[in-house]
Amino acid sequence: MQKKRIKLTIAYDGTNYCGWQVQPNGITVEEVINKALCKLTGEDIAVIGASRTDSGVHALGNVAVFDSATSIPPERIAMALNQRLPDDIVIVKSEEVAPDFHPRYCDCEKTYEYHIINTRMPIPTKRLTNYFVSYDLDVERMQQAADYLVGEHDFVSFCNVRTQVEDTVRTVTELEVLREGEEITIRISGNGFLYNMVRIIVGTLVRVGRGFYTPEKVKEILEAKDRKAAGVTAPAHGLMLVEIRYPKK
Amino acid sequence: MQKKRIKLTIAYDGTNYCGWQVQPNGITVEEVINKALCKLTGEDIAVIGASRTDSGVHALGNVAVFDSATSIPPERIAMALNQRLPDDIVIVKSEEVAPDFHPRYCDCEKTYEYHIINTRMPIPTKRLTNYFVSYDLDVERMQQAADYLVGEHDFVSFCNVRTQVEDTVRTVTELEVLREGEEITIRISGNGFLYNMVRIIVGTLVRVGRGFYTPEKVKEILEAKDRKAAGVTAPAHGLMLVEIRYPKK
The missing domain is CATH 3.30.70.580 (Pseudouridine synthase I, catalytic domain, N-terminal subdomain)
Structure with missing residues (x-):
């Protein structure tokens, strides 16, 4: 058959x-x-x-x-x-x-959301799906920083080395930092992401939100082309792969 | 000491x-x-x-x-x-x-939230904190029905018998049905709740939302003073005890 x-x-x-x-x-x-x-x-x-x-x-x-x-x-x-x-x-x-459809080797756009719960004390029912940050986070500054990352850039500063990746240029089409009450959602779309790229971007934006980095610092990190310049990798459990969109044929 | x-x-x-x-x-x-x-x-x-x-x-x-x-x-x-x-x-x-403060035997107001996820397919990360309902729910009709329950009533129709409760009159001070996208929150406050009362109210409101009951039916259920008149007990995992407010002394 x-x-x-x-x-x-x-x-x-x-x-x-x-x-x-x-x-x-x-x-x-x-x-x-x-x-x-x-x-x-x-x-x-x-x-x-x-x-x-x-x-x-x-x-x-x-x-x-x-x-x-x-x-x-x-x-x-x-x-x-x-x-x-x-x-x-x-x-x-x-x-x-189609028989030749391959989920990786084709032109697609992925959207991730990273969920932060920004409260004084952790909320037990959210502990497995949200990164708990008890410090005040300035979402406006985080958005200013995020804006530097939108577009085509070499994201090598935002990549943990797992295997040798030849091309570290990626295009981020959307990067939004949204607050709704105690919940902060960082929504990011692009044509592909390097290993841990979303989580390193989040870790870096959290440092901006806490006031450790200026928003402009993110531009410098991008230009440094050095993983050590960026913030820590945010924990895995806050990350959600929302959608993968493939071109209509 | x-x-x-x-x-x-x-x-x-x-x-x-x-x-x-x-x-x-x-x-x-x-x-x-x-x-x-x-x-x-x-x-x-x-x-x-x-x-x-x-x-x-x-x-x-x-x-x-x-x-x-x-x-x-x-x-x-x-x-x-x-x-x-x-x-x-x-x-x-x-x-x-105060040494005589007792968390049960005093005049307090409790607020519960019941969380429903109203999507075609279940969402795995919400399965332990939200009741999954795949049928369309009419939130406006649910709110109309809910309005009949606000105030002082004999809620015996909304109580599963566990032990003999002498007085089944309670006052519901707030009962709101709110939709935000796919999430429906039923928020209820009152001066005390009978056994399973919130979950039976939710089970009944869901029947209204699906169109099985008219909003007015809830008034009849209240007047019937009979547990069998009301809807099923909604599952436990959608329920959250939000707050207990005690009078300031």
């Missing part, structure tokens, strides 16, 4: 997983989805994921594809899979895509 | 606890706080709690008191206790109160 390529849009609470990608030392989101897919289809399936989120990072819309000869209609695979998945992983949507 | 009465304001994520009150079959919030207090002070302390929240219910501001001869200044007990408590329980504030 002819195989179809199926695209999954996936939401998860990353708290109980060692990130997305299959690895020997712990349960990962990818592994749990692979096992559920094998049970559902009877085929030996390993998905290809769009974004290898780190341990503790959450998602509303990560993307993965796989090829299958299953007779289940593509749009019904989501519901069938959800019955075989734990509560902290949800397939939001399943659909057939 | 003279004992002081100390009031604690307590926030917790109720997910991992069998409710507030000490019981033989599982770990409770009260028990964890008692153990931390005994370690901190060296005294044999059992707190008196204001509200015995059910298993899975969360709190931003539950209240408990205890008497102690500790030399730790009252306002510093919070921080000292937090170092001995797990991340899902936080003492927000500690303060000395």
Whole structure:
């Protein structure tokens, strides 16, 4: 039977997983989805994921594809899979895509949100999805700093070295710092992100918000092209991969 | 040494606890706080709690008191206790109160919030703090229904029988149904609540929101004085005890 390529849009609470990608030392989101897919289809399936989120990072819309000869209609695979998945992983949507669609090697735009809870004392129900910062944060100054990062830049100062990346130029299309009461959301979109780039940007913006850095300092950090110039990497659990948008064909 | 009465304001994520009150079959919030207090002070302390929240219910501001001869200044007990408590329980504030202050037998007003996530598919990171309702909910109709419940009424139709309660008349001072995007918050304040009263009110308002009940039906349910007339008890995990306000002395 002819195989179809199926695209999954996936939401998860990353708290109980060692990130997305299959690895020997712990349960990962990818592994749990692979096992559920094998049970559902009877085929030996390993998905290809769009974004290898780190341990503790959450998602509303990560993307993965796989090829299958299953007779289940593509749009019904989501519901069938959800019955075989734990509560902290949800397939939001399943659909057939072109056989050459690849979730990583194509022109897409990703949006992340980073959530900060800015209160005197931590809020227990938010502890696994928000970075708790008890110091006053000046959101206006954070936005001024953020504005320097929008556009095409070499973001090597905002990248933790994991493997050798040749090209560290990326385009940030949107970077907003929004306060609603005690909650601060940093929303960032772009055509790709270096390893830990969002979390280092957040760690740096928090230093601006506390008054340790001027907003202009962020421009200097960018120009320094040196990871040591930037702030610390903000914790993983505040980060949420919101959406990956692919060009319409 | 003279004992002081100390009031604690307590926030917790109720997910991992069998409710507030000490019981033989599982770990409770009260028990964890008692153990931390005994370690901190060296005294044999059992707190008196204001509200015995059910298993899975969360709190931003539950209240408990205890008497102690500790030399730790009252306002510093919070921080000292937090170092001995797990991340899902936080003492927000500690303060000395009058020796005759009792958190239950006095004139106070409580505020609860009930959180609903109204999306087509569940959101994993919200699954432990929000009730997931995939059907469209008409918030305006829910508010119309809610308005019938404000004021002094016999709420016996909105009470699950646990023990014999003689007086089932209570006063609801505020009942608001607010939508912000996909999130619906039902905020209710009053001078006391019967067993499961907030969750039965929510279960009933959801039936109104789905169109199964007219808003006027809620008036009939109130007048029926019969638990069977009302809707189902909404799940515990959507409920948050926000605040308990005591009269200033």
